[in-house]
Amino acid sequence: MLDAFTILTTSGIVLFDRSYTSPKLSPHILNSLINDVFIEQHRPAPSSTASSTAPNPSFKKEKYTLRWTSARDVGLIFVAVYQSLLGLSWVEELLQLVKGVFVGRYGDKVKKEGGTGVDCREFGPTFDALVERCDTGTTRRDGAGLSSEGGSEEGEGELTPPSSSASVGEGVEEEPPGLPGLGGRSVSGLGKREVLESTGTSADVTPVPTPEASRPGTPMSKSSGHLVTAKGGPGKLSRRSRKGQVTSPASVASSGDEAIKRTREGGAKAKRRWDADGFATEGDDDAVLDYSAATADNAGEEREVEVEAVNAGDMGSRTGKGQFLLKDLDDEVNAIIASSKQQKQTSRADTISDGPSGLLGTTTSKLSGLFRNVIGGKTLTKDDLRQPLQMMETHLIEKNVAREAAVRLCSSVETDLLNQKTGSFTSIDATIRDSMAKALTRILTPTSSLDLLRNITRTIEKPDARPYVISIVGVNGVGKSTNLSKIAYFLLQNQLRVLVVAGDTFRSGAVEQLRVHVRNLTELSRRERVGSVELFEKGYGKDAATVARDAVAFATNSGKGEMLYDVVLIDTAGRRHNDTRLMSSLTKFGHLANPDKIFMVGEALVGTDSVAQARNFAKEFVDTKGQLRNNGVGMDGFIISKCDTVGDMVGTLVSMVHATGIPVVFLGVGQHYGDLRGLNVGWAVDKLMK
Amino acid sequence: MPPNNVTMDWATWAFSPSPSAIIVTLLAVLLIPILVHYILYKTQAPRVLPTILLVGPSGGGKTSLLTLFATGHPSQTQTSQSPQSAICQTPSSTSTSSDRYRSENDTSARDQPTFTLLDTPGHGKLRHHALSSLNSTSALKGLIFVLDSAAVSSAANLTEAAEYLHDILLLLQKRHTGAKTSKNAQPIPVLIAANKQDVFTSLPAGLIKQRLEAEITKVRATRSKGLMDSGVGMEGDVGGGSEDAEWLGEFGSAAFGFEQMRECDVEVSVVGGNVRGEGGKGGKVEGWWEWVGGVV
Numbered sequence: 001m002l003d004a005f006t007i008l009t010t011s012g013i014v015l016f017d018r019s020y021t022s023p024k025l026s027p028h029i030l031n032s033l034i035n036d037v038f039i040e041q042h043r044p045a046p047s048s049t050a051s052s053t054a055p056n057p058s059f060k061k062e063k064y065t066l067r068w069t070s071a072r073d074v075g076l077i078f079v080a081v082y083q084s085l086l087g088l089s090w091v092e093e094l095l096q097l098v099k100g101v102f103v104g105r106y107g108d109k110v111k112k113e114g115g116t117g118v119d120c121r122e123f124g125p126t127f128d129a130l131v132e133r134c135d136t137g138t139t140r141r142d143g144a145g146l147s148s149e150g151g152s153e154e155g156e157g158e159l160t161p162p163s164s165s166a167s168v169g170e171g172v173e174e175e176p177p178g179l180p181g182l183g184g185r186s187v188s189g190l191g192k193r194e195v196l197e198s199t200g201t202s203a204d205v206t207p208v209p210t211p212e213a214s215r216p217g218t219p220m221s222k223s224s225g226h227l228v229t230a231k232g233g234p235g236k237l238s239r240r241s242r243k244g245q246v247t248s249p250a251s252v253a254s255s256g257d258e259a260i261k262r263t264r265e266g267g268a269k270a271k272r273r274w275d276a277d278g279f280a281t282e283g284d285d286d287a288v289l290d291y292s293a294a295t296a297d298n299a300g301e302e303r304e305v306e307v308e309a310v311n312a313g314d315m316g317s318r319t320g321k322g323q324f325l326l327k328d329l330d331d332e333v334n335a336i337i338a339s340s341k342q343q344k345q346t347s348r349a350d351t352i353s354d355g356p357s358g359l360l361g362t363t364t365s366k367l368s369g370l371f372r373n374v375i376g377g378k379t380l381t382k383d384d385l386r387q388p389l390q391m392m393e394t395h396l397i398e399k400n401v402a403r404e405a406a407v408r409l410c411s412s413v414e415t416d417l418l419n420q421k422t423g424s425f426t427s428i429d430a431t432i433r434d435s436m437a438k439a440l441t442r443i444l445t446p447t448s449s450l451d452l453l454r455n456i457t458r459t460i461e462k463p464d465a466r467p468y469v470i471s472i473v474g475v476n477g478v479g480k481s482t483n484l485s486k487i488a489y490f491l492l493q494n495q496l497r498v499l500v501v502a503g504d505t506f507r508s509g510a511v512e513q514l515r516v517h518v519r520n521l522t523e524l525s526r527r528e529r530v531g532s533v534e535l536f537e538k539g540y541g542k543d544a545a546t547v548a549r550d551a552v553a554f555a556t557n558s559g560k561g562e563m564l565y566d567v568v569l570i571d572t573a574g575r576r577h578n579d580t581r582l583m584s585s586l587t588k589f590g591h592l593a594n595p596d597k598i599f600m601v602g603e604a605l606v607g608t609d610s611v612a613q614a615r616n617f618a619k620e621f622v623d624t625k626g627q628l629r630n631n632g633v634g635m636d637g638f639i640i641s642k643c644d645t646v647g648d649m650v651g652t653l654v655s656m657v658h659a660t661g662i663p664v665v666f667l668g669v670g671q672h673y674g675d676l677r678g679l680n681v682g683w684a685v686d687k688l689m690k
Numbered sequence: 691m692p693p694n695n696v697t698m699d700w701a702t703w704a705f706s707p708s709p710s711a712i713i714v715t716l717l718a719v720l721l722i723p724i725l726v727h728y729i730l731y732k733t734q735a736p737r738v739l740p741t742i743l744l745v746g747p748s749g750g751g752k753t754s755l756l757t758l759f760a761t762g763h764p765s766q767t768q769t770s771q772s773p774q775s776a777i778c779q780t781p782s783s784t785s786t787s788s789d790r791y792r793s794e795n796d797t798s799a800r801d802q803p804t805f806t807l808l809d810t811p812g813h814g815k816l817r818h819h820a821l822s823s824l825n826s827t828s829a830l831k832g833l834i835f836v837l838d839s840a841a842v843s844s845a846a847n848l849t850e851a852a853e854y855l856h857d858i859l860l861l862l863q864k865r866h867t868g869a870k871t872s873k874n875a876q877p878i879p880v881l882i883a884a885n886k887q888d889v890f891t892s893l894p895a896g897l898i899k900q901r902l903e904a905e906i907t908k909v910r911a912t913r914s915k916g917l918m919d920s921g922v923g924m925e926g927d928v929g930g931g932s933e934d935a936e937w938l939g940e941f942g943s944a945a946f947g948f949e950q951m952r953e954c955d956v957e958v959s960v961v962g963g964n965v966r967g968e969g970g971k972g973g974k975v976e977g978w979w980e981w982v983g984g985v986v
Contacts, residue, residue, distance in 0.1 A: 011809065012753040012770030027768060034769045039813050075772070116760040116776045447814040448850060453912040458845070494915055643920070667920045680919040 003064065003081045005127070006030060007102060009110065010075040016120045018127060025081060033059050033066050033079065040447065040661060060084060069095045073419055074107045094134040100336035101126060376424040380417050388432050389414060399688050401651030402608045405658035409439050437685050443654060444681045446663030450637060453494060459596065460566045467555040469568045471593060473586065474601035475613055476574030479641035479668060483601055484571050485517040489673040491567055492521060492531035499565040501551040502537035503544045504573040511537045514571060544572060545585070548593035570595065577616035586620040597636040599665065602656055604646045611659040618660045637665030644669045648687050738829045739777065740986050741806045745820045745858060746836035747851045748812035751885040754965045755836060756809040758972050764965050770811040773819045779804045786983040805831070805986045824861055832879050832985040833858070839884040839892035839962065842901065852905035859951060860938050866954035877955035881981045884962040888973060895962035899948070907946040910938050
């Protein structure tokens with residue numbers, strides 16, 4: 001059963017809220033949905049499940065699953081929240097129906113007055129009726145919603161499902177499928193008994209398996225109840241294999257959102273039986289050996305459940321007390337369903353049919369199109385947008401943006417602009433450019449801008465002072481050592497003591513290269529009387545992770561007094577991102593060195609490989625619990641080097657940010673020590689749109 | 691034979707010095723400009739209401755404040771993704787700036803001024819709405835910076851709020867110094883609304899003021915020592931702006947104080963309050979209404 005259902009505007013005001021749990025759902029669940037999906041648009045890699053590209057997207061947070069749909073033209077979002085353990089299949093349909101009805105009733109008001117002027121309390125009963133219509137009844141909660149925004153208790157009571165006289169017949173059909181096949185016959189017998197008892201007592205609420213049954217605390221232990229260890233049999237099974245059998249049910253495949261199987265209840269308590277080795281066996285001996293029957297029953301019941309659902313819904317809504325309201329609603333809802341089917345058909349027909357035919361037809365349509373283009377005020381359709389978006393995509397690819405990122409940007413612009421009107425005297429092209437600039441700005445702007453100096457000064461301040469550790473990673477030859485020296489120069493200018501660590505123990509000449517850099521920087525800092533810099537190296541052939549750990553320990557100088565260095569900069573060896581052996585050593589490096597910031601250097605000249613590079617590097621940096629560091633993105637920033645060599649084609653910025661969601665922190669614009677800049681988003685967008 | 695007798699007669703009459711012709715001419719001369727005036731001024735755009743902009747870090751309570759001011763009771767809100775505006779009216783208990791001009795014995799009912807309240811999203815990626823509204827909105831009369839008094843006790847949130855406030859104040863300073871004529875640069879006062887004062891761990895307004903000033907001092911110091919922007923050096927931009935263009939407040943001062951903003955005609959005041967009171971009603975917002983009344 002649903003935990004909560006919310007309707008809110010894109011500007012943040014909640015118009016309708018229905019909550020079915022007694023402490024209301026914490027608002028941070030919805031806020032994280034808005035943050036991650038709508039604003040930051042975190043997308044999983046395309047190779048993973050199709051859930052993100054399917055028309056029914058879902059979002060998981062803690063133990064909840066959220067499904068949503070949005071009405072873009074009015075600016076409304078509809079969200080349904082339920083526990084991940086339940087596999088509710090009717091939520092999509094409910095969302096579409098609620099969207100249709102709500103937009104039909106309140107759409108104009110919301111558009112005109114915004115979120116503040118709209119009072120949606122009367123929607124409560126309608127919403128309950130829609131839930132009744134969609135809910136298949138297997139996981140129905142006891143009674144209607146416990147609390148709601150402005151809904152009245154009497155209203156809900158009236159609408160609870162059909163009266164006892166009509167329901168007895170259906171109730172019997174609905175109930176048994178819910179319970180898993182544990183000796184099917186006895187359980188369904190139980191179900192029937194429950195139904196008959198409760199219809200006898202109360203007239204309104206249909207008999208429901210109690211809520212405790214629908215959500216046991218540990219589903220796995222209950223479900224393992226029916227796949228039980230075999231008894232002794234010929235020859236004793238070893239302890240390990242027996243343990244394996246006990247725990248293997250945990251890997252029972254789950255359908256959808258970990259659909260739970262309710263265990264059998266009630267009747268008499270089962271006697272606990274113990275076998276010779278001290279393991280508890282549950283269930284009848286007969287049932288234990290009959291594995292095939294159990295699973296076949298389960299599958300059959302699940303299928304049965306879905307078929308039943310349709311029947312019950314159709315029959316249930318026409319009889320009983322709530323007849324009056326539901327009938328009206330039925331008309332509305334049927335109209336919505338019919339119109340949506342029609343829309344699908346017409347859109348299919350559109351794609352295969354041609355435009356107006358004949359010379360006169362095409363000329364007039366072209367002229368009118370041109371006219372509308374100049375004057376503005378045209379409502380944009382898919383056809384209008386197709387051609388200009390294609391050109392925009394080509395333009396982006398010419399600017400060295402990876403194809404994946406360009407496609408994503410164009411599709412987001414399309415969803416934004418579909419069915420919108422162009423402004424006065426703006427052509428379609430201008431509207432698309434404007435929208436694309438906004439999308440690019442949004443992708444490139446970081447959620448919180450990195451102030452490196454601020455972070456460093458905070459870490460080296462007196463109470464628990466420790467050195468700030470920065471490490472640089474990247475593929476071969478992108479400019480890690482050069483950019484590391486630029487960062488060292490910048491930090492030296494700010495009066496910090498820097499330790500440069502030669503973590504590249506593989507490439508010939510890597511340590512010597514850093515030695516030369518450090519010598520230059522020492523000379524420069526001596527002249528300008530700022531900071532101090534040193535090199536920490538252990539020669540070639542050692543493990544980079546241990547070198548890094550020793551360096552940090554050396555800089556911290558714990559137990560012997562003050563720390564010797566403020567910042568530790570660790571250089572690493574360049575490695576191909578598709579070489580798994582080298583990439584896995586990065587994880588160990590991350591654990592041992594424990595850097596505060598990990599920057600990946602990517603060169604602006606790279607093409608479509610940038611996406612794969614960024615993704616492969618980001619997923620290596622997991623902490624000891626298996627979580628990606630830095631809020632699940634992996635690294636802390638990108639340094640895009642060699643920006644002076646590409647001129648306008650700075651599309652790599654966009655590709656790398658698109659692939660991972662990690663912001664770009666620095667740009668390398670030359671080969672001298674002072675050629676390091678921060679990212680100015682307006683400048684980057686200008687260059688891309690030029 | 692004259693081709694058209696009627697027109698000839700009429701023309702003769704019109705140009706003759708007969709009293710009826712003179713009266714008709716007089717009426718035409720007087721009435722036509724008045725008619726034209728009415729037509730023009732009826733189709734003119736409606737009078738622009740004064741606008742107040744709501745900015746602040748995410749989770750501060752800007753959208754709740756908007757609903758409270760607009761409808762009188764706060765509604766439930768989530769994170770905003772797009773800006774919105776609402777027309778609000780100051781409550782009758784608030785005194786407005788026009789009260790200065792009323793005599794004490796004046797008992798006529800005063801009409802409460804209405805204004806437009808513009809709410810912007812606080813999320814980092816959507817701050818460009820706020821920053822562009824600052825520059826482009828006409829009739830912008832004031833700015834309310836809403837922050838969560840309880841959240842700023844943590845260092846990370848305090849830094850985020852201080853950085854945003856620093857950016858806003860810097861924009862206002864540049865607007866003032868960059869104004870071409872003295873007419874364009876209207877003074878925009880800033881109210882720092884310390885929201886959620888009813889929460890147990892909230893800090894009082896005075897303490898918030900001190901902490902914000904200290905944090906802004908650090909932020910402007912690191913900004914000035916930080917790297918240059920990519921948009922600056924690469925274009926071969928001349929000078930890239932003088933050093934004091936990016937420095938907030940008095941150039942070269944050790945510590946930042948809000949009174950340094952007075953130089954740019956930006957009055958900053960810090961007032962506490964809470965949008966949500968007991969049981970879903972409005973909380974204590976009188977201090978904020980007073981400020982609004984003084985500004986509108």
